[in-house]
Amino acid sequence: xxxxxxxxxxxxxxxxxxxxxxxxxxxxxxxxxxxxxxxxxxxxxxxxxxxxxxxxxxxxxxxxxxxxxxxxxxxxxxxxxxxxxxxxxxxxxxxxxxxxxxxxxxxxxxxxxxxxxxxxxxxxxxxxxxxxxxxxxxxxxxxxxxxxxxxxxxxxxxxxxxxxxxxxxxxxxxxxxxxxxxxxxxxxxxxxxxxxxxxxxxxxxxxxxx
Amino acid sequence: xxxxxxxxxxxxxxxxxxxxxxxxxxxxxxxxxxxxxxxxxxxxxxxxxxxxxxxxxxxxxxxxxxxxxxxxxxxxxxxxxxxxxxxxxxxxxxxxxxxxxxxxxxxxxxxxxxxxxxxxxxxxxxxxxxxxxxxxxxxxxxxxxxxxxxxxxxxxxxxxxxxxxxxxxxxxxxxxxxxxxxxxxxxxxxxxxxxxxxxxxxxxxxxxxxxxxxxxxxxxxxxxxxxxxxxxxxxxxxxxxxxxxxxxxxxxxxxxxxxxxxxxxxxxxxxxxxxxxxxxxxxxxxxxxxxxxxxxxxxxxxxxxxxxxxxxxxxxxxxxxxxxxxxxxxxxxxxxxxxxxxxxxxxxxxxxxxxxxxxxxxxxxxxxxxxxxxxxxxxxxxxxxxx
Numbered sequence: 001x002x003x004x005x006x007x008x009x010x011x012x013x014x015x016x017x018x019x020x021x022x023x024x025x026x027x028x029x030x031x032x033x034x035x036x037x038x039x040x041x042x043x044x045x046x047x048x049x050x051x052x053x054x055x056x057x058x059x060x061x062x063x064x065x066x067x068x069x070x071x072x073x074x075x076x077x078x079x080x081x082x083x084x085x086x087x088x089x090x091x092x093x094x095x096x097x098x099x100x101x102x103x104x105x106x107x108x109x110x111x112x113x114x115x116x117x118x119x120x121x122x123x124x125x126x127x128x129x130x131x132x133x134x135x136x137x138x139x140x141x142x143x144x145x146x147x148x149x150x151x152x153x154x155x156x157x158x159x160x161x162x163x164x165x166x167x168x169x170x171x172x173x174x175x176x177x178x179x180x181x182x183x184x185x186x187x188x189x190x191x192x193x194x195x196x197x198x199x200x201x202x203x204x205x206x207x208x209x210x
Numbered sequence: 211x212x213x214x215x216x217x218x219x220x221x222x223x224x225x226x227x228x229x230x231x232x233x234x235x236x237x238x239x240x241x242x243x244x245x246x247x248x249x250x251x252x253x254x255x256x257x258x259x260x261x262x263x264x265x266x267x268x269x270x271x272x273x274x275x276x277x278x279x280x281x282x283x284x285x286x287x288x289x290x291x292x293x294x295x296x297x298x299x300x301x302x303x304x305x306x307x308x309x310x311x312x313x314x315x316x317x318x319x320x321x322x323x324x325x326x327x328x329x330x331x332x333x334x335x336x337x338x339x340x341x342x343x344x345x346x347x348x349x350x351x352x353x354x355x356x357x358x359x360x361x362x363x364x365x366x367x368x369x370x371x372x373x374x375x376x377x378x379x380x381x382x383x384x385x386x387x388x389x390x391x392x393x394x395x396x397x398x399x400x401x402x403x404x405x406x407x408x409x410x411x412x413x414x415x416x417x418x419x420x421x422x423x424x425x426x427x428x429x430x431x432x433x434x435x436x437x438x439x440x441x442x443x444x445x446x447x448x449x450x451x452x453x454x455x456x457x458x459x460x461x462x463x464x465x466x467x468x469x470x471x472x473x474x475x476x477x478x479x480x481x482x483x484x485x486x487x488x489x490x491x492x493x494x495x496x497x498x499x500x501x502x503x504x505x506x507x508x509x510x511x512x513x514x515x516x517x518x519x520x521x522x523x524x525x526x527x528x529x530x531x532x533x534x535x536x537x538x539x540x541x542x543x544x545x546x547x548x549x550x551x552x553x554x555x556x557x558x559x560x561x562x563x564x565x566x567x568x569x570x571x572x573x574x575x576x577x578x579x580x581x582x583x584x585x586x587x588x589x590x591x592x593x594x595x596x597x
Contacts (some may be wrong), residue, residue, distance in 0.1 A: 055589040069552040
């Protein structure tokens with residue numbers, strides 16, 4: 001479902017950089033359906049091999065290493081499909097760099113403020129384990145945890161325009177109270193100009209707060 | 211007769227018996243002008259081909275050998291005990307699939323395996339060139355390869371591939387003939403040598419120069435500088451392996467030769483290096499060692515500037531491979547090539563392959579390389595058909 005939404009958002013024949021492209025399934029779909037010019041980045045060598053088998057261009061490196069080599073606005077889209085939580089550097093630096101190299105950045109992440117997570121923290125006193133955050137504290141690859149409200153607030157604070165959002169529950173799209181009901185959020189963001197800024201960020205903030 | 215030496219099964223799924231051919235060009239007064247300014251001609255280039263060219267010759271792949279390699283990349287020569295140096299990667303159904311592609315490999319200029327080099331006869335004197343051979347460069351080697359392809363009627367290469375020194379030549383192909391290359395496979399190499407790499411080569415050169423038999427390069431009628439060349443090769447072999455691969459291969463086991471000299475300790479690793487040094491002398495020319503190591507140390511794919519800028523005219527897809535335990539051509543050097551591709555907007559794929567073999571991995575890590583190379587080539591091939 002999340003992959004479908006991302007594919008729908010990407011314009012045909014765009015250039016796309018996916019950071020942490022895994023086995024390349026999203027880029028393969030984008031190449032087939034949207035004829036995009038795809039470039040992948042993946043830190044796991046076995047996954048790199050699978051991407052090459054699928055005919056993708058992929059560079060074996062980390063997100064933190066990847067972005068700095070690209071010139072400004074080199075891509076139409078950079079995509080983090082559940083990979084922003086894994087970066088070893090500060091997410092802020094990574095997001096800003098992604099905004100530099102691409103016109104739009106699509107970020108999908110697990111929502112730490114889902115009601116099940118809240119319940120587990122509040123009543124059980126335990127680090128939450130949910131369908132979108134399936135790991136125990138001791139074996140999680142996630143280094144950063146954030147909620148949908150956190151991300152909306154970040155965009156507002158850093159003058160980032162939220163172009164589109166989608167919030168996902170276990171089986172369907174969540175339309176109300178995403179910060180409570182959505183397991184994950186997908187944001188498409190871009191670097192805003194001053195004029196657009198205040199109105200859009202206010203909208204994004206109120207939407208995310210619900 | 212051959213079958214007794216070559217196992218039948220090996221012959222069956224390999225290329226079988228192959229022969230080295232040669233092409234001579236640059237006859238005076240049409241000599242090739244080298245980077246050093248001198249003219250050289252005639253030039254003979256030894257080469258082998260595997261597979262069949264398609265109608266428009268769009269399925270040709272040029273393979274570039276490493277320092278001590280030759281034109282015999284795959285298949286078996288009559289009476290061979292071993293197949294060509296990259297046989298595991300080449301043949302029907304292998305990574306460089308000879309059922310699909312037409313594969314060409316030639317010996318480099320300055321070499322000693324059939325292509326004109328310091329051990330060849332100088333037509334002006336009737337004697338081997340020796341140290342009178344002009345200095346050759348990696349770009350000169352590539353110019354000779356381009357002339358061979360002209361002769362074979364290959365205008366554009368589906369791929370150009372090589373490791374180590376072969377990788378340097380791939381880079382030179384990309385910067386010198388970007389319009390003739392559709393894809394490139396660059397393995398375990400560097401855009402230019404680091405001082406450490408130059409230093410190891412200098413030890414090898416000094417070992418040869420210090421051998422009294424070297425005799426200013428004129429030794430072809432007498433004793434060879436075997437001791438010097440052997441020591442040079444010993445240094446080379448140390449750099450091709452890794453700490454782990456040496457520990458695994460030799461440990462601290464005693465060798466069969468015992469203490470071969472008063473200071474010898476009798477460890478197996480000593481036997482191994484001495485054996486490698488001794489046998490190298492039979493198959494390599496000391497002057498070629500000097501000329502070729504000089505060429506690879508001098509080479510700078512960046513042209514003294516910025517590699518990304520030199521890649522800007524490039525329309526080829528590039529596959530870069532390195533090996534985790536390779537400390538002679540460490541991964542950071544491959545990543546510099548990848549970085550230049552990224553900056554120049556070149557389609558690039560890079561993989562650092564897990565291996566404990568050190569630099570030798572590019573000849574030994576067949577499975578991982580085959581997987582990456584075969585799929586990369588297939589994509590380059592089908593992309594060409596669609597265009």
